[in-house]
Amino acid sequence: MKVVVLGSGVVGVTSAWYLAAAGHEVVVIDRQSAPGMETSFANAGQVSFGYSSPWAGPGIPLKAVQWLMMRNRPLVVWPLMDTRLYGWVTRMLANCTEAAYARNKARMVRVSEYSRRAIAELRAETGIEYDGRTRGTLQLFRTQKQLDHIGGDTRVLAQFGMPFDVLDPAGCIDQEPALKHVRGMFVGGLRLPQDETGDAHLFTQRLAAMAAEKGVVFRQGETIRAIATAGGKVTGVTTSAGEVVGDHYVLALGSFTTALALTIGIRIPVYPVKGYSLTLPVRDEDGAPVSTVMDESFKVAITRLGDRIRVGGTAELAGFSTRLRAPRRATLVRSLTDLFPRGGDPAEATFWSGLRPMTPDGTPIVGGTKYTNLHLNTGHGTLGWTMACGSGRLLADLVSGRVPEIDSADLSVARYALAGID
Structure with a gap:
């Protein structure tokens, strides 16, 4: 399955890594010239599982x-x-x-603890520094x-x-x-x-390089202009370089996810x-x-x-x-x-x-939407670096139709609809 990931910050890149590991063809699109150039660039450096x-x-x-x-x-x-x-x-x-x-x-501890295990396994697997x-x-x-x-x-x-x-x-x-x-x-x-501690920018760029070696395509320097939908599905993404079509799509644009999601009728309080x-x-x-x-x-x-x-x-x-x-x-x-x-x-x-x-409740939004082939991975607040690997691995399981290793039912955007936020 071809998966188009929008966003190449630490959350987008970890999503791409785990999607590729699950056997998918992955394309990442971002307006910046390289991965990890916005919020992931110079954050506090904490990987704070206990501080979640x-x-x-x-x-x-x-x-x-x-x-x-x-x-x-x-x-x-x-x-x-x-x-x-x-x-x-x-x-x-x-x-x-x-x-x-x-x-x-x-909710936050559940994701953070899962991420703690995930990043430890990633280090052991790749030797990433x-x-x-x-x-x-x-x-x-x-x-x-x-x-x-x-x-x-x-x-x-x-x-x-x-x-x-x-x-x-x-x-x-x-x-x-x-x-x-x-x-x-x-x-x-x-x-x-x-x-733990670590440079999120360095991690993001090095993991992106490893992902590229495994076949992930990074289309940097492309501005995302619109998402097309039809029949309850996303049908493509228009960028400054043309249209990109996939089987599945992931929005991982941090704070910029909100406005783009709203153009296709998805309201998220990020x-x-x-x-x-x-x-x-x-x-x-x-x-x-x-x-x-x-x-x-x-x-x-x-x-x-x-x-x-x-x-x-x-x-x-x-x-x-x-x-x-x-x-x-x-x-x-x-x-x-x-x-x-x-x-x-x-x-x-x-x-x-x-x-x-x-998000107003502190918990990230990781999960599906009203479109059958669109998932969100955003809203991590100050803990994007902490939760990135866990969120990315969880996202890959959900997209792949696998049963996740942790409960994710209360992590999707649907929790706000249940709370009266449509």
């Missing part, structure tokens, strides 16, 4: 108000005349209940109040069998020795030992949430992180990628703008210089922003 949680949860509305008042605030909302934004926010707030959080967390490390994530708390409120998180982790360690300052320094230089900055931490990152060379090995440190106060991740440090974070609701804003850079610099002042020089950093495709 929906943003929507009890207490979040109050926290959001507090974050908006901070000088180095992790959340920014621009007053746009965009009904999609306010509809998305309304749906997210509706998910800020205990019951919704438990349901959404269970991407500046990856398997040394866990340390969530660092600057205040006792933050540390005292981790009970809810640890209960959920225990419920789903995710290992964790609650650490005092000495324990944090054991895991991240460079923190010895800033002992007074934190009171403790929560370590998630199964989490909205772009802009994130920022800095990438800078390691200046002092003794002062640099060895894995990922999550600065809980500013919601910033500081990650080691080979001989570089990646600092990623903030959530900005600004539509599809990728404008680089100085205050967001200042927040990233503040977190880095507070915790790893010797690690690298911010003056040498490259500043970047990308659009994370978020």
